[in-house]
Amino acid sequence: MTNSFFFSKLMKKRGIGLFLVFSLLVFDGGYLFGQNQAAIVSPTDAGTVGYVYDGTTDGFTKDPLGASTSGIWTVRDISSAGKNDNILILNLKAGETFNYSFVAGGFADSTAHSFNATGNTLILNSGVVGSGNTGSIAGGVSASSAGGSGDANKNTVMVNGGSVTKEVIGGLSSGGAAKENTVIINGGDIGTAGYAVYGGLASKTTSTGEAAGNIVEVRGGTLYDRIYGGTSVKGDAVRNRVIVTKGTVKQSIFGGQSQAANGKADYNTVIIEAGAIGSGKAGEGIAGGFLDNAAAAGTANHNTVVLRGAPAINETFISGGYTSGTGTPNLITGNTLVFDNYTGTGTTAGSKLGKINNFEKFEFILAKEVKNGDVVIRATDLTLGTGSVSAKILGLRFANSDSVTIHPGESFTLIQADNNITGDVSTNHNKVSGYQGTLLRYDLELAKDAKNLVVKVKAAALDEKSKVLSEAFFGGAGILIDGFDFVTSEIFDGSLGVVGSPGGISSGARYDVFGAFNGGKTRYETGSHVDVKGFSGIIGISSKVELESADLFLGAFLEAGTGTYDTFNSFANYADVAGTGDVDYGGAGALAKLNFHGSPRGNFHMEFLGRMGKIKNSFDSSGFAGGLYDYQIKSDYRGLHLGLGYLFNFRNAILLDLYAKYFWTWQEGGSVRLQGGDKVTFDDVNSHRARGGLRLTFNSSAKVKPYVGAGYEREFDGKVGAKAYGFNIEEVDPSGGSFTGELGINVAASEGVALNVGVQGYLGAREGVTGGVGLKVIF
Numbered sequence: 001m002t003n004s005f006f007f008s009k010l011m012k013k014r015g016i017g018l019f020l021v022f023s024l025l026v027f028d029g030g031y032l033f034g035q036n037q038a039a040i041v042s043p044t045d046a047g048t049v050g051y052v053y054d055g056t057t058d059g060f061t062k063d064p065l066g067a068s069t070s071g072i073w074t075v076r077d078i079s080s081a082g083k084n085d086n087i088l089i090l091n092l093k094a095g096e097t098f099n100y101s102f103v104a105g106g107f108a109d110s111t112a113h114s115f116n117a118t119g120n121t122l123i124l125n126s127g128v129v130g131s132g133n134t135g136s137i138a139g140g141v142s143a144s145s146a147g148g149s150g151d152a153n154k155n156t157v158m159v160n161g162g163s164v165t166k167e168v169i170g171g172l173s174s175g176g177a178a179k180e181n182t183v184i185i186n187g188g189d190i191g192t193a194g195y196a197v198y199g200g201l202a203s204k205t206t207s208t209g210e211a212a213g214n215i216v217e218v219r220g221g222t223l224y225d226r227i228y229g230g231t232s233v234k235g236d237a238v239r240n241r242v243i244v245t246k247g248t249v250k251q252s253i254f255g256g257q258s259q260a261a262n263g264k265a266d267y268n269t270v271i272i273e274a275g276a277i278g279s280g281k282a283g284e285g286i287a288g289g290f291l292d293n294a295a296a297a298g299t300a301n302h303n304t305v306v307l308r309g310a311p312a313i314n315e316t317f318i319s320g321g322y323t324s325g326t327g328t329p330n331l332i333t334g335n336t337l338v339f340d341n342y343t344g345t346g347t348t349a350g351s352k353l354g355k356i357n358n359f360e361k362f363e364f365i366l367a368k369e370v371k372n373g374d375v376v377i378r379a380t381d382l383t384l385g386t387g388s389v390s391a392k393i394l395g396l397r398f399a400n401s402d403s404v405t406i407h408p409g410e411s412f413t414l415i416q417a418d419n420n421i422t423g424d425v426s427t428n429h430n431k432v433s434g435y436q437g438t439l440l441r442y443d444l445e446l447a448k449d450a451k452n453l454v455v456k457v458k459a460a461a462l463d464e465k466s467k468v469l470s471e472a473f474f475g476g477a478g479i480l481i482d483g484f485d486f487v488t489s490e491i492f493d494g495s496l497g498v499v500g501s502p503g504g505i506s507s508g509a510r511y512d513v514f515g516a517f518n519g520g521k522t523r524y525e526t527g528s529h530v531d532v533k534g535f536s537g538i539i540g541i542s543s544k545v546e547l548e549s550a551d552l553f554l555g556a557f558l559e560a561g562t563g564t565y566d567t568f569n570s571f572a573n574y575a576d577v578a579g580t581g582d583v584d585y586g587g588a589g590a591l592a593k594l595n596f597h598g599s600p601r602g603n604f605h606m607e608f609l610g611r612m613g614k615i616k617n618s619f620d621s622s623g624f625a626g627g628l629y630d631y632q633i634k635s636d637y638r639g640l641h642l643g644l645g646y647l648f649n650f651r652n653a654i655l656l657d658l659y660a661k662y663f664w665t666w667q668e669g670g671s672v673r674l675q676g677g678d679k680v681t682f683d684d685v686n687s688h689r690a691r692g693g694l695r696l697t698f699n700s701s702a703k704v705k706p707y708v709g710a711g712y713e714r715e716f717d718g719k720v721g722a723k724a725y726g727f728n729i730e731e732v733d734p735s736g737g738s739f740t741g742e743l744g745i746n747v748a749a750s751e752g753v754a755l756n757v758g759v760q761g762y763l764g765a766r767e768g769v770t771g772g773v774g775l776k777v778i779f
Contacts (some may be wrong), residue, residue, distance in 0.1 A: 023125045036051075046049065067137065077146065085119040092127020104172075106159075108142045108150050115150045117142040117171065124188070124753040126162045135165035136195070141183075144175025149207065153178040156184070163189040165641060169198045170214055177209035178202045178230065185247065188220040190558040192386070196226040196288060198242055209433050211256065218244040218275065227291075229268055231257040236264040237289070241271070244311070248276045252283075254290040255303055262297035265289030265321070276408030278314035280313065285317035291329050300358075308340040313405075315380065317354040331385050336361040339377060343367050343397050352418065353379035360385065361392050364414065368399040372410035375697055382453070384423030393630035396444060396455065398436040400677030401481065402726055404460055405436060411456040420450060437759045438628045438676030440725045465577060466620065467730040468567050469680055470720040472581050474732045475565030476617035477667045477685045477718065478524050478532040479583045479635055481563045482770060484611070484665055486518040486536050486575050488641050489742070489760065490774050491557070491591055492607045510526070512555075515539040520770025522762060526732045534583070542591070553593040559611065560586040577624035585637065587613015611639040615667065631672035631680070640664040655697040659711075663689040665718075670694035680729070683721035691713050703748040707758075711740045715765060736765025 086106035092098055106120030117140035127136045138156030152171035159168065168190055178200030190197060200213030211230030216228070227249060228241030237256030238627035244253070255268025268288045278284045288303020300321025307313070320335025335360040354463030356379050370376055384391035396414075398405040406412065413423070425446055434442030434457075443459040491514075517537040524530045540557025567579045596604045615637050620630035621717040645659030693711020700706065720732040744758025759771040 007547050008225045009716075035652070073293060084117070085559075087121045087123070089123045089125065090127060090129070090162070094126055094162075095128065096126075098168060099129045101130060102138070102141075103129055104138040104141045105155065106140045109764070110447060114176070115142060116740045117152045117173075118175075119153060119154050119211055121156045121158070122614045123158045124162050124164065127700070128163050128165070130165040131379065136167040136169065137164055138169040138172050139526070140171050142173045142176060144173070144204065149175040149209075151179065151209070151268065152181065153177070154181065156182045158184045158186065159188045159190065160186045161188045164191065165431045166191060166195040167198065169201050170216070171200045172203065173201070173209055174203050175207055176202065177205075177235070178214065178232075179570070180213040182214045182681075185218045185223065186217075186732040187247075190221060191225045192225045192519045195224075196228055196438050197223055198228045198231055199360075200230040201228075201244070201617060202232040202235055205233055207484060207724060208232075208260070210235045211258075212238045212239050214240045216242045217309060218242075218247045219251060220247045222248045228257045229255045229270070232263065233259045234263075235260060236266070237268065239267045240356045241269045241541065243271045243273070243277050244277070245273045246275050247566045251281075253277065253286045254322070255305075257290040257292060258298065259292040260295070260298070263291060264298065265291055265300040265303070267302045269304045269306070269340055271308065272311045272313065273308045273505040274311050276312040276314070278316040279526065285319060285322065286313070287317075287319040287322035287358075287624075289321045289331075290333060291321070291323040291325065291331070293325040293327075298323070298327065299333070300331045300335070302334035304336045304338065305359075306340055307342045307344065308338075308527070309342065310344040312585055313344060313353055315352060315354045318356045318379075320358040320360070321603075326500070331358045332360050332389060333359070335359045336394075338363040338365070341367045342377065343369065348518060352380060353381065355381040355383070357381070357383035358386065359391065360389060360750075362393055363394045363397075365397045366399060366403045366405070368405060370398070370405065370412060372406065373412060375413040377415045379415060380418050381419045382421045384415045384421065384425055384453075386423065388691075389755045390424045390426035393432050393446070396432065396442070397435040398434065398440075398442075400437055402679045402725065406457045406460075408457050408459050410642070411454055412453050414429065414446075414455050415453045417451050419451060421448060424448070425453075436725065437678035438625070438674050439463050439678045440727070456515075459646070461728060462724060462727045465569070466724065467528075467732070468569050468577060468579050468620075468624075469631070470722050470729050471528065471567035471569065472565075472579055472619035472631075472734040473617065473633070473682050473722065474524070474526060474531050474685070474718075474720045475567065475581045475619070475652075476524065476583045476615055476633075476635070477665065477720070478565060478734075479534045479561060479563040480585060480615060480667060481665050481687055481689075481718075482520065482532060482534050482563075482640070483518075483536040483559065483585070484521055484639050484641070485760070486516075486770065486772060487538055487559060487589070488607075488609055488663070489758070490516045490538065490756075490772065491512075491540075491555075491609065492593060492643065501508070512542045513544070514557075514773030514774065516772055518757075518770055518772030520760075520768060521767030522770065523767060524734045525736065525767075526734050526764045527730075528568050530732075530734075531566045531568070534561055534562060536561035540591075547678075550594045550596045553591075553595070555591045556589065557591065558586075558588050578617060579621045579623060579629065581617060581619040583615065583617050585613055585615035587611055587637065589639070598647075600649065602646060605643075605645050605647060609639075609641040609643070611637075613637055623661070628675050633670050633672050633682070635668040635670055637668065638664075638666040653699055654659070657695045657697070657701065659695070660694060661691045662777045663687070663691070666734065678724050680722055680724045685718065685720055687718035687734075688716040689718075690716070691740065695742070705746045707742070707744055707746070709742040710738075710768065713738045713740050713762075713766070717723045734765060737767040738762045738764030764766075 037382035067497040108115040110119040120140035139157045142150030152173040155171040170183040181200040199216040200211045202209035211232040214230040229242045237258045240256040255270045256265040258265045289300030291298045321331030428444040445456045447454040519535040527528045542555030545552040593607045618632040643661040648656040665687040667685040669684045671681045695709035697707040718734045722729040756774040
């Protein structure tokens, strides 16, 4: 795709006109600014000026620079009330020079006014901007004098190639604030010594305009001087960000800079992920907040510096807050240094970071390569806290791995300083906690001497809250168990009278087509408990085969179910926690039943049912773990039911069925990966239940048959076992006894059609009520 095609699409999408200029622009001195809509400067022939769309009545002009006033070249209508949403794209030939001292996507002349420059964009793809001691670029400029106070907000500069001889500025205001501007460096050469990159710059010396929320991203290229996420000369620099993911920065990096006497450089962030930082000269560094010439009342607080991956940091200092003045501002409160899987300079033999200071908090996410005896980070000096403020280690987190990284009894040096470690760590007798992923917890002990901060591993174990993962897995098994009871009771037990039921409404027909649905809520006691709410349905067909001594019923069915569950857990050291989940399943099964002929007073009956299918279980832990424990797992399931009973017939008025039943429900285990990287492996679930009981069916008429039943059930297994990092997660055990009861009525709605309504209840290890409606059609 050509540049012209890409940008024409971009402009049309934004409702902005676009005209490609194919001419070489080489001018001496002055300024160039994008105007009203969009311009692409794309030279081909030296000495000519091409057409630039400028939003005027005729649309195009041969004079895109307008008139020269006091040696400053400008685009038409520069004094209009604000310059917004302009785009200027520079596509110069390699090595060609665009010889302007300042080039901007949009310019607002705010002399004695408050005109803003908002949403402007400048893109440099190739060529050279400026020469010698000239040549700066900006996304948007609000230039003020004589009391003007315009802002420069939400402007953008993108450098994809070429070079800029001086500054690169996302948004520049010389009378107001510079907020939410962005600079993205993808390549090219930026600046010379003394000329920096600014995300946002509020430059007026008589204004307290903020530099806030600005961003500089370095994704490639070479920057020869400093980077400032945001700078304010007389105001505060807050919530700015600098991110380096590739490329070279020859000097220092500051998240936010305030040059005001009592300014604030707070809540700024610097993230270094890759690339090369610094040239090894004294005074170069990385700081979250920079107070330039600040007095005692200034603050550089609550800033964050993140060192991630393997950047090459050439012995630069690392500071939360930094000052070049002689005052004593607060440079430490709330500042945080994060080492995130850091394997850069600190682990390269003979190379190290500079001085580390002015951080109240430290966070460590250790790379999985760290092992017993290693030195993780090297520095020239380390200051832990300042004065009466001790540093806080918020915790050590080991990088994701499926096994224990550091074992009890082992140790490693967290930070080693060539010269000295001063200050102290605020801990409970030097005890700190360590984590791996979300689940594995380490008990650690710190030992500090003059040059080493050493971590000793005392113990490793799973967080006790991990039991909720097994509870959640059982939530799926509980819905399968409830569904299995529904299937067998509807098919065999007389509540629907589908297949050869002792009390059901039967006929001499060859086939019965049946269907039913059921819903309810059950609680399983598991050491804590799991509440299951489900809805199930079946549809099937059966046929009777008459044998010499018995009637044999054979059939097949399809089943499906859906439901939700809630887990509840209480812990000695934590508040109660709860999670929720969703379950869907579907499968098929086969059935058989033998009704022996016996005598008019009674007869034996035997039954068999098998089922198989798939189940999906999705667990949501947002209620207590912010989603860190969430998982989804798909499993196979199987089921087997065997039953034996004897039916007593009391004068054809009351039927008493004494029965014994066995249920096996199996759910396949499997592995899941949690958001924190933990691999959790669940064992298969094997539920073995036996139930004995009785059922009374009242033959009050040929068409209406009420029934009532009671029994006792015992779960012998059903445990859910799981492991993470080689440790067993606390087992979920639903075993125990429960009393069961049922009540319902079976009605012959019309010839060949039977309808049933029934309810079942449980009390004990399993508690709850379910109810269902079934329909049978005979043909």
